Amino acid sequence: MKLSILNGRVIDPTSGFDRIEDLFLSDGMVSGVASAPDGFVSERVIDASDKIVCPGLVDIAVRLGESGEEYRATLERELRAAVAGGITSLGCPPDTTPVLDQPGLVTMLVDRAGALNSAKIFPVGAMTQSLEGDYLAEMVALKQAGCVAFSQGDSVLPNAGVLKRVMEYASTFDFSIWLRPQEEFLSHNGVIHEGEVATRLGLSGIPTIAETMAVSIILMLAKETGASIHLCRLSSLSAVELVRLAKHEGVKVTCDVAINNLHLSDIDIGFFDTNYRLTPPLRSTRDREGLRAGLVDNSVDLICSNHSPVKYDYKKLPLEESYSGASGVEMLLPLTLQWAREEGIPLIVALAKVTSAPRRILGNSERKIAVGEIADLCIFDPEYPWIVNDNSILSSGKNTPFWDSELVGRVTHTIIDGEVVFTKDEDKSL
Amino acid sequence: MNPQLDKAGKLRHFLTTEFLPKEILLQILDTAESFTRVTKRNVKKVPLLRGKTLFNLFFEASTRTRTTFEIAAKRLSADVVNINISTSAQSKGESLLDTIANLSAMHADMFVVRHARSGAPFFIAKHVAPHIHVINAGDGSHAHPTQALLDMYTIRHFKKKFDGLRVAIVGDITNSRVARSQIHALNILGVSEVRVIAPKTLLPVAIERLGVSVFYDIRLGLKDVDVVIMLRLQRERMRGINLPSSQEFFNTYGLTIDKLSVAKHDVIVMHPGPINRGVEIDSSVADGNSSVILPQVTFGIAVRMAVMSILAGHSI
Incomplete structure (x- = not known):
């Protein structure tokens, strides 16, 4: 496909490029910037006037199935949702059913996803067998099968002894370990953030110290072993402070925040609204501000959607019995734009948090929007208002704290390897 | 928006005392007062809820609360159906929403709900037909608003007012839905101080944000109080x-004549029951002159009658 994208504002965080320019794509690559290569005849022209053209979004935390369901059933649908959200590459955590701890399963997932001609999948392998935290998983074999890093997902972290061995083994081969820091014995049975709201609602809490304690242990072990660590979904101000300090000390650590934690706090739970039951929990407004500040000074490296669709019936329960999680891939871009607007962050800086920064964490080389580079692109209308509801959301997870809310900014086209895989208003197939 | 109130600000469900206007709490207490006269008559029934059907939905076992709701509803001439759900549909795997939908189809007018999960009555209230009223009879560690209101009734009965009163609540605050509902009600009704007295292991975080002062030493906490509310220790x-043990708890926090001596001379001692003698309260106090534990139970019927009749659109 020879494709022309005309008059768009091209923003490329990697090269610092931000101006209105024409792009020409052929053979999966960018073949012309500003001017078409010799003999280029467009087969399709996209008028990107008043729109922004940026690298395809990279979302490192996308669960492709519903909780309690096999991912196969919904793989296609969730990938369609991801590209509708402008996402061209995504990382999937290992705590799916089945657990990604066998090379065969990883190969199967990569092959199945590859056959769908949709977003590119980067599996994160289980770091312990069955994620039980007792024995090392076959990391080398999993890596060969396509895993980009190793993790416990949201499963209970192993004890410090096992954790140390995991780090030693992984760092032997320069593998990165992704950990969501939460100390099990301090958070057991917790439903929401431990604080005034939990006390008012009579719910058991997940205290902040469950996170900071785990962060401290992980950082000390990382320092000791030299392992490279990515901390997933930080939810508290104090955790961000610990990471900031560790980065200054030269510990090889990066971290991310889930988009919902960047916008909401435990107060928003209101009267037991199950759409606000998330992992990690929404914490105080002070924590939310701490996460925002961390993004600005780069203590927090990137934003992810933490997409975890939950089956309808599992949210229609009293809060304590309901499942945790929210659909997120289609809200990642507009909520990132909203954060940028609220904080006065330049678009190019905000977009880096969902494009170039997560790309680095996935271990992929830097990629510019330039001649000769692979053309994974997202085109969006930054002013387009839309309502999150059944008509607008493709994901099978019809649950997000932003249900029925108006968001601003909508993807119009998603391009992977030079091919248009999503065009807004055309995708009625699901 | 407060899901308990309709657009006109009238009580539609009774789920928690938190965020309720003072006028509504006083309306319940005043209505209850007129019903206490009814309960003293020979013919104890009034026809306010004639033709209405009330379902007692107890997802968690209870004898006393369920019985007082049943008596209250019958005195208002309602038809009462008791359903003990822990041994019924839910154990067969039916979802809570399906259970509620089925009972609604039986033309229920009012659900009285007790559930082990905090917030379950809110969930039910959100999903019932507009004409159905939900009364929370205790949900998890969240709220027990009719118990709190009967406690407010008892306090007003003996003390004649709320302003100027110092009230101490002693025991397991963390797991107590009664304590939370009492704290909100006392603050709304305007007592001068609510104290909670417990070891740190029985106090939830940020409890002071609910408008209480925290005491770890019962002798300091009980000083000059007008009302002592002891909580049941599960x-x-x-x-x-x-x-560590019930004995150590009794020694440090159990209410004895000696510990009570620092309170005001006309202090009243309350307990939502059932009491553990020798664990949170000594028999000499439970059966003593300061105790108003039995009148509390009697007032419970009038208060529940008041809540039901106000929800049905009648106030006196």
């Missing part, structure tokens, strides 16, 4: 990671 919490 048997499974007497030994373990919150408390």
